[in-house]
Amino acid sequence: MIQISGLTFDYPGHRALNQLNLSVERGSVTALVGANGAGKTTLMRCIAGLETPLSGSIAVAGLDVQEEPRAVHRQMGYLSDFFGLYQDLTVAQCLEYAAASQGLAKEAIAAAIHDTAQRLSLQDRLKQKTSSLSRGLRQRVAIGQAIIHSPQVLLLDEPASGLDPEARNELAILFRQLQTSGMTLLVSSHILAELEAYSSHMLVLKDGKILEHRALSNSPHSSRALQLSLASP
Ligand code: ATP
Numbered sequence: 498m499i500q501i502s503g504l505t506f507d508y509p510g511h512r513a514l515n516q517l518n519l520s521v522e523r524g525s526v527t528a529l530v531g532a533n534g535a536g537k538t539t540l541m542r543c544i545a546g547l548e549t550p551l552s553g554s555i556a557v558a559g560l561d562v563q564e565e566p567r568a569v570h571r572q573m574g575y576l577s578d579f580f581g582l583y584q585d586l587t588v589a590q591c592l593e594y595a596a597a598s599q600g601l602a603k604e605a606i607a608a609a610i611h612d613t614a615q616r617l618s619l620q621d622r623l624k625q626k627t628s629s630l631s632r633g634l635r636q637r638v639a640i641g642q643a644i645i646h647s648p649q650v651l652l653l654d655e656p657a658s659g660l661d662p663e664a665r666n667e668l669a670i671l672f673r674q675l676q677t678s679g680m681t682l683l684v685s686s687h688i689l690a691e692l693e694a695y696s697s698h699m700l701v702l703k704d705g706k707i708l709e710h711r712a713l714s715n716s717p718h719s720s721r722a723l724q725l726s727l728a729s730p
Contacts, residue, residue: 498523498650498681499544504553506539506705513539515705517553521683521698526676528692528713529685531702537685538578540702541654544683545575558649571599574643578654578685580636584628588619588638591627595642613641616678617671633664637671644675651675653684657691669695 499521506514513536521527531537542548544555546566555562558572582591592613596606614620617637627635636656644651657665672682672695686692692699693713701709 498525498558499683500554500556501544502554504540504543504555505551506536506543506548507551508539513705514543514550517706519700519707519710521681521700523681524676524679525697526672526682526684526695527698527700528696529683529700529702530687530689530692531685532687535687535702536705537687537702538654539705541575541652541683541685545573545652546570547575571646572649574646574648574651576639576643576651576653576656578658580639582627582635582638582642585626587624587626588614588630588641589623591638592623592641592645595645599646601646609645609647613645616644616674617641631664633660633667636660636664636668640671644680648680650681650683653682655685655687657686657688665691665694 499519501517501519504514504517505512517540529537529540539548543550544557544562546562546569549563557569560569560572562569583594586594589610592610593606596609601609610623614623617640619634619637619641622630622634627638630638640653640656657668660668672684676682676697684692684696696713699709699711699713700707
């Protein structure tokens with residue numbers, strides 16, 4: 498579903514991604530694991546078309562991100578690590594705003610809000626202002642905004658950061674539901690155990706390169722093994 502070849506990205510004076518290659522399987526929940534500064538956010542932003550790489554190619558659902566950005570955008574949802582919601586808007590208004598931004602037809606917006614709210618168990622919150630929601634619920638709304646157009650691919654940058662264990666569990670259940678509905682998820686974190694609970698595949702990123710790519714067995718030993726590979730020079 499995502500194919501990347503020879504991706505290099507430079508910030509001024511710093512190479513963040515270095516000839517990176519990867520593929521993300523259709524229908525997978527792929528964990529992108531790496532220490533602080535490994536390049537996770539930069540990689541996500543490149544896939545989302547928010548950064549222009551120095552070289553290399555990125556294809557999502559067979560579409561080139563640089564050449565067909567609008568078509569890719571329709572197939573993709575992206576949740577930034579620093580997502581923001583308009584505090585004065587209700588949940589329904591936030592979803593409506595996202596639907597309009599995604600170019601959904603006016604007559605399709607009400608149904609999209611309804612379906613998204615159901616998917617995220619937000620039906621009872623639609624009239625509530627986002628400022629009055631817990632962090633976990635605000636994040637649900639942000640995920641709702643990212644999937645309002647039913648994308649094939651969802652990118653989530655450190656979604657579990659700052660959540661309590663219960664909210665993390667709910668997030669894991671939600672990710673599994675989205676996967677079951679046919680969506681492909683790429684989820685980043687620097688905490689291995691956090692991702693293992695719901696991921697089918699794991700990518701280890703270090704110094705702007707993929708160090709390891711494997712299917713997860715959910716064995717209790719895999720976290721330790723990956724920790725070692727992250728720590729190795
Ligand atoms: P974290 O887990 O801390 O968010 P990350 O894996 O997401 O880290 P990135 O944010 O992609 O890593 O950063 C990759 C590298 O690029 C880091 O060394 C970072 O310091 C550097 N970097 C990020 N943004 C910039 C910028 N705007 N200018 C210069 N260097 C940057």
